[in-house]
Amino acid sequence: MATKIGFPxxxxxxxxxxxxxxxxxxxxxxxxLKKNYLKIMNTPSFKKEFxxxxxNYVGRPSPLYFAQNLSKKYQAQIFLKRxxxxxxxxxxxxxTIGQILIAKKLKKxxxxxxxxxxxxxxxxxxxxxxxxxxxxxxxxxxDIERQASNxxxxxxxxxxxxxxxxxSKTLKDATNEAIRAWINEPLSTHYIIGSVVGPxxxxxxxxxxxxxxxxxxxxQLSEYGFKKPDFLIACIGGGSNAAGTFFHFLNEPKTKxxxxxxxxxxxxSGKSAATLIxxxxxxxxxxxxILMQDKDGQITEPHSISAGxxxxxxxxxxxxxxxxxxxxxxxxxxxxxxxxxxxLTKLEGIIPALESAHALAALKxxxxxxxACVVISLSGRGDKDLETYQNYLKK
Amino acid sequence: xKYNFFFTAGYPKLNSTLQIIDALQKCxxxxxxxxxxxxxxxxxxxxxxxxxKIALNNxxxxxxxxxxxxxxxxxLTSKLILMGYLNPVLQYGYENFCSQCALNxxxxxxxxxxTLEDYKQDFKKYxxxxxxxxxxxxxxxxxxxxxxxIDKASSGFLYIVSSTGTTGKEANLIDCxxxxxxxxxxxLRNQKFIGFGIKSKDQIDLLSxxxxxxxxxxxxIKALQGKPNxxxxxxxxxxxxxxx
Numbered sequence: 001m002a003t004k005i006g007f008p009x010x011x012x013x014x015x016x017x018x019x020x021x022x023x024x025x026x027x028x029x030x031x032x033l034k035k036n037y038l039k040i041m042n043t044p045s046f047k048k049e050f051x052x053x054x055x056n057y058v059g060r061p062s063p064l065y066f067a068q069n070l071s072k073k074y075q076a077q078i079f080l081k082r083x084x085x086x087x088x089x090x091x092x093x094x095x096t097i098g099q100i101l102i103a104k105k106l107k108k109x110x111x112x113x114x115x116x117x118x119x120x121x122x123x124x125x126x127x128x129x130x131x132x133x134x135x136x137x138x139x140x141x142x143d144i145e146r147q148a149s150n151x152x153x154x155x156x157x158x159x160x161x162x163x164x165x166x167x168s169k170t171l172k173d174a175t176n177e178a179i180r181a182w183i184n185e186p187l188s189t190h191y192i193i194g195s196v197v198g199p200x201x202x203x204x205x206x207x208x209x210x211x212x213x214x215x216x217x218x219x220q221l222s223e224y225g226f227k228k229p230d231f232l233i234a235c236i237g238g239g240s241n242a243a244g245t246f247f248h249f250l251n252e253p254k255t256k257x258x259x260x261x262x263x264x265x266x267x268x269s270g271k272s273a274a275t276l277i278x279x280x281x282x283x284x285x286x287x288x289x290i291l292m293q294d295k296d297g298q299i300t301e302p303h304s305i306s307a308g309x310x311x312x313x314x315x316x317x318x319x320x321x322x323x324x325x326x327x328x329x330x331x332x333x334x335x336x337x338x339x340x341x342x343x344l345t346k347l348e349g350i351i352p353a354l355e356s357a358h359a360l361a362a363l364k365x366x367x368x369x370x371x372a373c374v375v376i377s378l379s380g381r382g383d384k385d386l387e388t389y390q391n392y393l394k395k
Numbered sequence: 396x397k398y399n400f401f402f403t404a405g406y407p408k409l410n411s412t413l414q415i416i417d418a419l420q421k422c423x424x425x426x427x428x429x430x431x432x433x434x435x436x437x438x439x440x441x442x443x444x445x446x447x448k449i450a451l452n453n454x455x456x457x458x459x460x461x462x463x464x465x466x467x468x469x470x471l472t473s474k475l476i477l478m479g480y481l482n483p484v485l486q487y488g489y490e491n492f493c494s495q496c497a498l499n500x501x502x503x504x505x506x507x508x509x510t511l512e513d514y515k516q517d518f519k520k521y522x523x524x525x526x527x528x529x530x531x532x533x534x535x536x537x538x539x540x541x542x543x544x545i546d547k548a549s550s551g552f553l554y555i556v557s558s559t560g561t562t563g564k565e566a567n568l569i570d571c572x573x574x575x576x577x578x579x580x581x582x583l584r585n586q587k588f589i590g591f592g593i594k595s596k597d598q599i600d601l602l603s604x605x606x607x608x609x610x611x612x613x614x615x616i617k618a619l620q621g622k623p624n625x626x627x628x629x630x631x632x633x634x635x636x637x638x639x
Contacts (some may be wrong), residue, residue: 021510
C-alpha cells in the first residue's frame with residue numbers, strides 16, 4: 001500500500017534528513033543505482049522472483065505468534081513477529097534477497113557488505129552463494145571476536161571476511177571499510193548496505209524490501225481479529241527492522257510506533273549507542289542524520305552489548321519520524337535487554353537475539369491500557385549470542 | 396608545472412604545522428594543502444587515515460589549526476588550502492568557518508564529501524562572501540556533462556583523481572592519459588591538477604604534457620613518518636620533485 005509518510009523526496013530527503021552526501025568518487029555508483037532501483041523493483045519479473053524466494057527460500061510469511069505467557073504477565077495481548085524464524089535467523093535476508101536481484105539486473109559480478117552482529121553478513125554471504133557471486137564482507141575485529149559463530153558461517157558460505165581494524169573495530173568502522181572498498185573497485189561491484197542508512201537511494205530501497213514485515217503483520221493481525229495494533233515495537237541500530245515494522249502503519253496514527261535504541265551501560269555513562277538521545281545533526285556514511293559526535297564533529301565510538309545496535313548514526317527516516325512526532329524513541333540498557341531476553345526464553349521458549357531483546361525490554365517501560373494489542377518485532381534469533389547470555393548468567 | 400603538497404595538521408606532532416609549512420615554502424611549492432583530521436575519512440587510504448588518527452590523538456582541532464595559522468611568524472609565499480570532511484565543517488558553522496579561513500590567509504578548500512548540489516545551496520554564499528575558492532574533484536568515471544558543471548563551480552583549480560580509488564592506492568598512471576587528453580579538448584576554465592597515487596618525478600614527467608599541476612599527499616606523509624629531522628626529510632623528498 002502506498003503511504004504518504006515514509007517515502008523520501010526526489011532527492012532522497014525525509015524532511016532535512018537523508019540525501020546522498022558522498023565524495024565525487026562514488027557519484028557514478030550511486031547515480032546508476034538511483035536511476036534504476038525503482039525501475040527494476042517495479043518489473044513483474046523482479047517481483048515474481050523476489051516473492052518466490054521470500055516464500056520458498058526465506059520461509060515467509062514469518063509467523064505472527066500470540067505470546068500467551070508474556071501477555072498474561074504484562075496484562076496485554078502481545079504478539080511476536082517471528083523474523084527470527086527466517087532462513088539465516090533474522091530479518092536481514094529480506095533486504096539481501098532484494099538487493100542481490102538488483103545487483104544481478106545491473107550485471108554486477110561482486111558483492112561487498114558491512115556487518116555488525118554478522119546477521120547481515122551471513123544473509124549477504126548466503127544470497128551470494130545462492131547466486132554464485134563473489135562476496136567480501138567487512139566486519140569489525142571486535143565483532144568477529146564476539147560473534148564468532150556468524151564469522152564461521154560466513155566463511156563456510158564462501159565469503160571472504162575482512163576485519164576492520166580502525167576506530168572502535170565495530171559496525172561504523174566496518175561500514176567505512178566497505179565504502180572505501182566500493183570506491184576502490186566501483187564498476188563491477190554492488191554494495192549491499194544492511195540497514196536503512198547510507199546515501200540515497202539506500203534508505204528507501206532497504207525500507208521497501210523490509211516493509212514486507214509490516215505488510216504481513218497487517219494481514220496476520222486481522223486473522224486474529226484485530227484491525228490494527230495499539231503499539232508496534234522494534235529495536236533500532238541503523239533502523240532497518242523498525243523501518244520495515246513501521247512502514248505500513250506510518251499513516252495509521254492510532255498505532256503508536258516505538259523504537260528502542262541501545263543505551264549500553266546507561267545514557268549518561270559515555271558507553272551508549274542511543275543516537276537519537278545523545279546525537280545531533282550531521283553527516284555520516286553518506287546521509288544527513290542524527291549522529292553521536294563530539295563538539296568538533298568527530299564521530300564518537302558507540303557501545304552496546306549487542307553488536308547489531310552499536311552504531312553512532314541512524315537511518316534518516318527515524319529522526320524525521322521523531323521530529324514529526326509520528327514515532328517515539330526510547331532506550332534500553334545492556335542489562336535490561338539481557339533480562340528481557342532471558343524472560344522471553346523462560347516464558348515462551350524463544351531465545352531472542354540481543355538486538356531483539358532491546359525491543360522486548362520496552363514492555364517494562366511503556367504504560368499501556370489493559371489488554372492493549374502490542375506487536376513486537378523479534379528481529380533475530382539468539383543462537384549467536386549464547387556466549388554473552390552465558391557470561392551474564394555466570395555473574 | 397605547479398606543485399601541491401598535502402599533510403595532515405597535527406601530524407607527526409601537534410605543533411608540526413608551521414614547521415612543515417615553512418619547510419615546504421623553502422622548497423618553493425605553489426600550494427600547501429593542510430588536512431583537517433577527521434575520525435572517519437572515507438576517501439582516504441591507510442596512510443592518511445593513520446596520520447589523521449595520530450593528529451586527533453595529539454589534540455588537533457579546526458580551532459587550534461586556525462590559531463596556529465594565525466601565529467605564522469614568516470611571510471607566506473605558497474598558497475594555503477584546507478582539506479577536510481564535511482561534518483566537522485558543518486559543526487563549526489559554514490559562515491564561521493569561511494570567515495576564519497579569510498582571516499587566516501586560506502586560499503581555497505577541498506571538501507570531498509561536499510557535493511556540488513549542497514555547495515550551491517548552502518555553502519557558496521559564504522565562500523563567495525569571504526572570497527574562498529572551492530576546489531572540486533573529478534574522476535575518470537565522471538560524466539562529461541557533470542565535468543562541465545563541476546568546472547563551472549570550481550575555482551582555484553580542478554582536482555583530477557588519477558584513477559577511482561582511495562588516496563594512496565597504487566595507480567598505473569599511463570591508464571589515465573586518454574582521460575587527460577579528453578579533458579584537454581574540453582577547454583575547461585580551471586587549471587588541471589592531478590592527484591591520487593602520485594609520488595615520483597618520473598610519473599610527473601609522464602603526465603606533464605596534459606596537466607598544470609600535481610598533488611602529492613600519501614607519499615609525502617610517508618616521507619615524514621618516523622623522521623626526527625622534519626626539515627631535512629621534507630627537503631630530501633620535495634626538492635628532487637620540484638626542481639626542474
